[in-house]
Amino acid sequence: MLLTKTILDTFLDTRLESEKRCAPLQTEDYVVQPIEDVSPPKWHLGHTTWFFEEFLLQKYSADYIPFNDDFSFVFNSYYESVGKRVIRANRGNLSRPSVAEVYDYRKYVTDKIVDLFSAKTSKEMFELLEIGIHHEKQHQELLLTDIKYILGNNPLFPFYKEDWNEDPNSDNSEIWLSVAEGIYSIGHTGEGFCFDNELGNHQIYLPSYEISNLLVTNADFLEFIQEGGYSSFEYWHAEGWDWLNKNQISAPLYWHNIDGTWHQYTLKGLQLLDPNNPVSHISYYEAFAYAQWRGLRLPTEFEWEVAQENFKWGDRWEWTESAYLPYPGYKKADGALGEYNGKFMVNQKVLRGGSVATPKEHTRATYRNFFHPKLRWQYTGLRLAR
Numbered sequence: 001m002l003l004t005k006t007i008l009d010t011f012l013d014t015r016l017e018s019e020k021r022c023a024p025l026q027t028e029d030y031v032v033q034p035i036e037d038v039s040p041p042k043w044h045l046g047h048t049t050w051f052f053e054e055f056l057l058q059k060y061s062a063d064y065i066p067f068n069d070d071f072s073f074v075f076n077s078y079y080e081s082v083g084k085r086v087i088r089a090n091r092g093n094l095s096r097p098s099v100a101e102v103y104d105y106r107k108y109v110t111d112k113i114v115d116l117f118s119a120k121t122s123k124e125m126f127e128l129l130e131i132g133i134h135h136e137k138q139h140q141e142l143l144l145t146d147i148k149y150i151l152g153n154n155p156l157f158p159f160y161k162e163d164w165n166e167d168p169n170s171d172n173s174e175i176w177l178s179v180a181e182g183i184y185s186i187g188h189t190g191e192g193f194c195f196d197n198e199l200g201n202h203q204i205y206l207p208s209y210e211i212s213n214l215l216v217t218n219a220d221f222l223e224f225i226q227e228g229g230y231s232s233f234e235y236w237h238a239e240g241w242d243w244l245n246k247n248q249i250s251a252p253l254y255w256h257n258i259d260g261t262w263h264q265y266t267l268k269g270l271q272l273l274d275p276n277n278p279v280s281h282i283s284y285y286e287a288f289a290y291a292q293w294r295g296l297r298l299p300t301e302f303e304w305e306v307a308q309e310n311f312k313w314g315d316r317w318e319w320t321e322s323a324y325l326p327y328p329g330y331k332k333a334d335g336a337l338g339e340y341n342g343k344f345m346v347n348q349k350v351l352r353g354g355s356v357a358t359p360k361e362h363t364r365a366t367y368r369n370f371f372h373p374k375l376r377w378q379y380t381g382l383r384l385a386r
């Protein structure tokens, strides 16, 4: 019974937190989709709700009547096994359902979940509720980064919250942490919650290496820009060089050179670039090129995991040199939830750590985030290794 209460409390807190993250928005902000990767906030609120409806209520609540029969089509993200859906690029066309209807949908499903768990429970139901909670927390991070993209690409640069701090100042001096050659344990042991892509705890061999205790800063990155980093092909992968030229990239996302002075759009509006803060919103291509220019490299995800106890992390998602691949013995879940992680294990890089947008206690040392190398709307940065 205590367990029921605890997880239901966490469920309710999680539902509330998503809405809190949207509280500073105007109604118009909820609907915009400036690029395919950025979903409208309204869609995130509906999709996280649909997840509980689809995977719990439809399955375990015998007399459940869906809030609206069209919502599975509107709010299914990528689950082929669940059926047809609005394609990702068209989420911004959804002027309906209205924001108010989506909030009503949230309340309806939240209440029905509480009713369901008050009436009956099972191990499988708890596991699905837990996944639903962690799924919603992932979308809470996306809510903030998508809101940042929406407001940060508005020519008026409106702020999200005047006091929102995305830059924890750090005045530590750099230490190169040494790790000895050896056999190390990687991955989650399965005690407590983790996603399936972390399972398959296994041993790997690492040659000796060093890793910095600090993230690369804006000042560091500015030096790379000023020394021609973006105009020297030799630091870039061919794919990165093509991407840079095609998209005319010459600085991290949200950097604006205004009359010769560098500014940065943050969730508190357009600010002067603070040199001491960790660089953010860079692609893997840029992280790699920066490391090349320094004559250094990115750590692999294994090097990161082995060393992470000895440095502070969680301010920026850190690009690693590792491709996103299954661990030995990786097994997809049965049914639609097997589509959660496994089908993305191609052409993506692993990011480790977490960011200022990640909900508290959502990430962990074995957490494997993954994105295409060109993407930079998340709070992405880098740490160097050698």
Ligand SMILES: [Fe+2]
Pocket (backbone or CB within 6 Å): 047, 077, 135, 139
């Ligand atoms: Fe999702």
